[in-house]
């Protein structure tokens with residue numbers, strides 16, 4: 397057992413999911429088509445996410461079962477929430493599918509069937525005293541806004557998003573207190589398709605449209621924060637970032653400076669705007685060097701200043717190791733977030749480097765810079781699981797990963813960092829965002845479904861289920 401950690405009373409233990417990766421219910425309840433509905437699975441998904449030129453058409457010859465079926469939470473939410481309750485969850489992070497509420501995104505009136513679905517989900521959570529944490533936009537927006545408006549590059553999206561946000565805030569004002577604006581807002585740098593709703597057509601298009609789209613999201617996020625505080629007094633709104641601390645490969649000052657610059661851009665740029673309420677000065681040089689000129693309207697900067705978030709939520713999966721000059725061999729050898737291989741770290745089956753100390757570093761870096769509460773809303777190990785003959789799933793590797801990462805959160809708390817909670821990613825197996833497949837599993841709960849869509853959808857408790865239950869029951873003392 398690792399050293400006791402001192403998690404505060406009321407610490408929000410739980411799990412996290414996203415609508416597009418677990419609900420299914422494709423085409424049900426008047427849901428509109430969204431981004432995730434047209435992304436292919438498997439190797440093709442990675443290609444679409446990383447290479448320019450995606451055209452957003454549903455190709456009828458391709459197999460889109462993963463996102464269309466999800467794990468059928470749309471019909472099985474009661475059973476799933478009962479299992480979360482059995483583990484003792486204090487909180488459950490989920491997202492609302494924008495395309496269930498405004499199927500095309502630009503309607504004036506919301507879709508009642510979509511609203512009613514989330515009422516049922518929140519009521520079910522309330523039965524067990526599980527506090528919902530709701531992401532407003534998690535890699536899913538109505539496809540119409542992508543195809544006919546060009547995604548977040550278009551300023552009109554601010555109005556559509558505001559309407560959607562005000563609708564759900566008013567509807568769920570007695571049921572939801574914690575809200576997150578855009579999932580992993582800084583992932584737009586790596587994959588604008590999911591977060592920003594547009595596909596780069598040529599590599600050189602990456603700069604101006606990305607930062608213009610982010611500006612629109614900053615304004616939309618500030619409007620959402622203000623609306624939440626007005627409509628739901630006492631509510632708390634967080635930004636959501638993917639954080640990967642950047643290490644210099646060695647002590648060469650050139651590499652140290654490079655790692656620092658990369659970290660500032662990737663980890664801090666969006667957070668600086670959303671938490672401090674202003675564009676950081678370091679970005680001016682970057683904008684100049686990449687010929688980026690953001691179009692703003694009068695009042696945007698004031699709004700950004702007023703609508704700062706109450707806390708920072710983050711996902712943490714890996715660190716990143718950087719060297720300014722990389723050999724051709726090294727390029728692409730690092731993590732999903734880039735960089736070069738770190739000789740001190742092992743990696744998951746998908747090459748994501750496992751670094752629990754990196755989480756302690758992350759929490760310290762964020763708290764030192766912003767001094768607002770932090771909420772770890774995603775962390776976990778994607779792994780292949782095997783069902784044994786007796787039906788059990790012995791996922792000791794997952795337990796070990798989570799134990800070390802939760803311990804790192806405890807260490808950070810002892811360092812003086814204010815952490816509100818921890819929700820492990822994919823608490824129930826779901827469709828992977830980067831591969832569109834089921835076989836990359838994160839859950840405490842196994843779902844009988846394979847990459848081709850075969851399976852009974854039956855839920856089974858893995859070994860980690862009982863382990864996590866104990867962690868929560870002892871408020872993190874028994875790891």
Ligand code: BGP
Nearest residue numbers: 414579580778827828829830831
């Ligand atoms: C984050 C996303 C999630 C989730 C997770 C794991 O970036 O917010 O949606 O899927 O990563 O990634 P993957 O499913 O690709 O393993």
